[in-house]
Amino acid sequence: MTEGVFSFHRMQEGCRADVLAVWLHFIKNYTPLAKQLLRHYFPEQEQRGLLARVFREARADEARLWRSFAGAGEKEFVLHFRYFVLAQGRAVRGGSPETPLTPENFWAVLQEFPSLQREMLALTFHRYSPEELSVFLKFEPETIVAVVAQAREKLEAALGPAAGGDFERRDHDALFAAVEKQRGEACVLDKAYVRFVDGQLTWREREEVERHLESCFYCLNRFAEFREAAHFFHVLPPADEAVVAELAAALGLPVQAPPKKKPPWWQRLLGG
Numbered sequence: 001m002t003e004g005v006f007s008f009h010r011m012q013e014g015c016r017a018d019v020l021a022v023w024l025h026f027i028k029n030y031t032p033l034a035k036q037l038l039r040h041y042f043p044e045q046e047q048r049g050l051l052a053r054v055f056r057e058a059r060a061d062e063a064r065l066w067r068s069f070a071g072a073g074e075k076e077f078v079l080h081f082r083y084f085v086l087a088q089g090r091a092v093r094g095g096s097p098e099t100p101l102t103p104e105n106f107w108a109v110l111q112e113f114p115s116l117q118r119e120m121l122a123l124t125f126h127r128y129s130p131e132e133l134s135v136f137l138k139f140e141p142e143t144i145v146a147v148v149a150q151a152r153e154k155l156e157a158a159l160g161p162a163a164g165g166d167f168e169r170r171d172h173d174a175l176f177a178a179v180e181k182q183r184g185e186a187c188v189l190d191k192a193y194v195r196f197v198d199g200q201l202t203w204r205e206r207e208e209v210e211r212h213l214e215s216c217f218y219c220l221n222r223f224a225e226f227r228e229a230a231h232f233f234h235v236l237p238p239a240d241e242a243v244v245a246e247l248a249a250a251l252g253l254p255v256q257a258p259p260k261k262k263p264p265w266w267q268r269l270l271g272g
């Protein structure tokens with residue numbers, strides 16, 4: 001987000017140098033995405049404490065969140081932030097509940113679908129409803145419902161009754177946590193997903209990325225998660241002053257509540 005007071009570059013520098021105003025700006029702009037992810041993936045956890053933990057850990061150890069970011073632009077950073085938020089949630093929850101899905105058996109089923117549908121299916125198993133997904137993928141909800149039904153049938157055939165019912169609505173975070181560890185030598189850099197989506201790759205580069213995505217579950221999933229994070233970052237408005245002040249207080253940042261506006265002189269005269 002380049003609007004507002006700070007460019008991404010200044011935000012990065014400022015957070016690393018622990019400049020208070022920059023941290024407040026960062027909190028204001030990233031709280032909505034953090035809240036959305038925590039509510040979606042860790043609904044059973046206490047949300048306020050978890051949210052405060054995200055930013056406390058981000059700032060700890062000389063701005064750990066920023067020091068661990070190797071990319072250059074904000075779009076890549078949004079994805080990096082997504083992983084950071086999920087790591088905090090998993091740490092508090094103590095891991096992820098079990099699922100019969102593994103990177104191998106899930107990928108085997110995904111491969112029976114065309115690429116774009118694979119991405120959609122990956123996000124469906126991140127517990128997004130067809131209606132939610134149709135907002136950020138170019139599919140009608142009815143199409144999503146139909147494809148998910150096919151996938152469910154195939155999964156049931158492969159895994160038995162464990163994959164029955166509304167299987168895709170259960171918590172499969174353990175599957176995605178496992179996939180995250182499978183980054184390979186030939187995997188696409190986050191920067192390339194951004195350029196791919198922004199249409200900045202050359203024809204040849206694009207073809208190379210597409211070919212890799214055909215055969216790599218890690219990249220397919222990361223790409224899907226990039227779309228997810230970018231979507232919410234883009235559509236959610238920044239946090240309001242009260243939320244920022246509350247978080248700042250929880251982090252021990254020395255900020256004062258914004259002064260209450262004095263009523264205009266005529267209202268005071270009227271005793272209002």
Ligand SMILES: [Zn+2]
Nearest residue numbers: 187188216219
């Ligand atoms: Zn890959």
